[in-house]
Amino acid sequence: MEYIVEALAALPADLVEEARKHFDGQDPAHDWQHNLRVMAMCERIGREEGADMTILRLSALLHDIGRAEERRTGECHAKISARVAGSWLMERGMTDDFISRVQSTILAHRFRKDRPPATLEEQILFDADKLDSIGAIGVGRAFAYSGVLGQPIQADDPDQHTPAKEFAWKLQRIKERLYTKTAQQIAIDRHLFMTDFFERWEQETQGIR
Numbered sequence: 001m002e003y004i005v006e007a008l009a010a011l012p013a014d015l016v017e018e019a020r021k022h023f024d025g026q027d028p029a030h031d032w033q034h035n036l037r038v039m040a041m042c043e044r045i046g047r048e049e050g051a052d053m054t055i056l057r058l059s060a061l062l063h064d065i066g067r068a069e070e071r072r073t074g075e076c077h078a079k080i081s082a083r084v085a086g087s088w089l090m091e092r093g094m095t096d097d098f099i100s101r102v103q104s105t106i107l108a109h110r111f112r113k114d115r116p117p118a119t120l121e122e123q124i125l126f127d128a129d130k131l132d133s134i135g136a137i138g139v140g141r142a143f144a145y146s147g148v149l150g151q152p153i154q155a156d157d158p159d160q161h162t163p164a165k166e167f168a169w170k171l172q173r174i175k176e177r178l179y180t181k182t183a184q185q186i187a188i189d190r191h192l193f194m195t196d197f198f199e200r201w202e203q204e205t206q207g208i209r
Contacts, residue, residue, distance in 0.1 A: 004036050006043060007043040028141075028148070034064070037132050038063065041128035042125060046121075048182040060125055063105075063109050063125060066081035078110045082102075089102060123180055139194055146162065164198055175188070
């Protein structure tokens with residue numbers, strides 16, 4: 001609790017509440033609790049890596065506020081989040097340069113080959129968001145999101161997506177995509193837990209264990 005309590009305490013209460021409202025009705029893999037976990041991880045990594053914590057805290061708070069609109073319009077939620085964040089921060093008297101740095105950090109939290117995270121704050125938000133996709137939390141989110149999409153947890157059809165397929169195609173690769181040393185260290189244990197889980201899952205589905 002230490003990291004999230006301190007992160008929230010350092011942010012304007014009205015902005016936190018405004019952001020929280022944008023998570024009403026979100027699926028359990030991308031809800032307000034996910035946002036809080038990313039904020040807490042940014043707080044932890046940011047302190048270790050020497051980041052600009054004001055930029056990082058605001059970016060973490062606002063990085064996913066565009067998800068609801070993404071569901072309605074199909075536009076990338078990072079772009080929506082950056083745009084809305086810009087308006088909110090402008091209303092609160094932030095400078096153009098400051099707002100631009102927050103927006104850039106938000107935009108970089110999604111992996112794009114043509115726009116990889118460049119600044120330390122961009123790399124930390126990217127890493128924190130990805131760390132929430134692995135380990136025990138990552139396993140839980142994979143199964144929760146499969147349920148939201150109406151997917152089975154196990155399937156004979158090789159083309160049917162399942163949590164195990166998500167692990168094989170994406171989650172097991174995340175550890176190698178992280179930027180900061182702190183995140184890479186955190187990922188080692190989370191990756192090991194997740195790998196052990198899906199190895200056991202495969203054995204149980206085949207009746208071996």
